[in-house]
Structures are given as structure tokens and as C-alpha cells.
Amino acid sequence: MFLTIPTIMTWTRIFAIPLIVGIFYLPDTLASLAEKNLIATVMFVVFAATDWLDGYLARKLNQTSSFGAFLDPVADKFLVCACVLVLVHLGRADVFVALIIIGREIAISALREWMAQIGASKSVAVHMIGKLKTVAQMVAIPFLLFNGTLFGIVDTKVWGVWLIWAAAVLTIWSMVYYLQKALPEIRARAK
Secondary structure, eight states: OTTOHHHHHHHHHHHHHHHHHHHTTSOTTTOOHHHHHHHHHHHHHHHHHHHHHHHHHHHHTTOOOHHHHHHHHHHHHHHHHHHHHHHHHTTSSOHHHHHHHHHHHHHHHHHHHHHHHTTOGGGGOOOHHHHHHHHHHHHHHHHHHHOSEETTTEEHHHHHHHHHHHHHHHHHHHHHHHHHHHHHHHHHHHO
16 A cells, blocks of 8 residues: 555655755745745644544545555654754754754664564553654644744744753653663563
8 A cells, every 4th residue: 555545645744844944945035034934834734734634544544554654653753853953954943952852763763663573562652752742843843933923922932942842851751761661672682
């Protein structure tokens, strides 16, 4: 099931990355920084929403597949990591936050792959802490991409900075949680 509707939606998140990044490289004669911020924010929100929608459609249309299960989290991680790097480049996110988020994604992905190879993937299944981390990231990133006042009330820069740091804390917390769950298997195979 390489080209089902849900899988195509997942692929769009990967293909969206150069579009979102490229927005900020447009000449100022084509779009002001505020326009670039708005376009990138809308694109991120639309493409991030496909994460929920593709999973829903895969179940509804009975089009779940092992390839889709593999590609979905990869697309999410690529999108988040690319946008965090854009935010660091724009001076809207700290490089330390980027290192935490990207480093955790690499470490936990490798841990999950290894645990799957040894038949212990259930011990590192997605947990509520990981879901909270994802929610914090998915709100912080568009806030920081927008970088302005929303509805004349919400200072997205301030909220985005707080949320991206909250996401970094949750990122560390979830990584420690997953490592603790995997520790018995790690110890058993270290002998």
C-alpha cells in the first residue's frame, strides 16, 4: 500500500518541508517578512493537520499498512525538525532547544528500531508524555513561525518561546521515560 490516500497525505508532509523553508528565502520584493510568516504558519498548520487526518482515513478506509506506520512518524519528525531549524535560523528558537528536540528524535527512533529488532517494541510504545510533547511542539512552532500578535490579543512570540521550552522539557522527560522502559532489555543484552 505504497500509494493509498493516507500514505499520499503523509508524503505531502515531507514534500512540504522545502516549501515552508523556501518561503523565508523569497526576495523581500515578493513578500514581506510578515507575509512570509503568515504563509509559513498556514502551511505548517495545514500539513501538520494531515498527521491526524491520514491516520483517521487509514483506519476508516481500511488502508493501514506497515509502510504507512513507518512513514507517518518519519514525516512528522522531518517536518518538526526542519521547522525548528528554520526558527533557529530566524533567531526565534534557541539552538539548545533544537539540539534537545532533534537529538531526542534520533535517540528514541534508534531505540525503537533496536527494541523492535529484539521483539520488545511494546516497552517503548507511545506514552502520554510523548503525546504532550508533540502537542506543545505543534502549538509552539506555528506560534513562532507567525511571530506576531494574533487576533490583537495573543503575542505568539512570547507564547511560542514558553511552549517550545515546555516542549524541550517534555522532550527530555519522555526520553528518560522511554529509556527507563527499555533499560531491562538493554541490561539483559549488555552481558
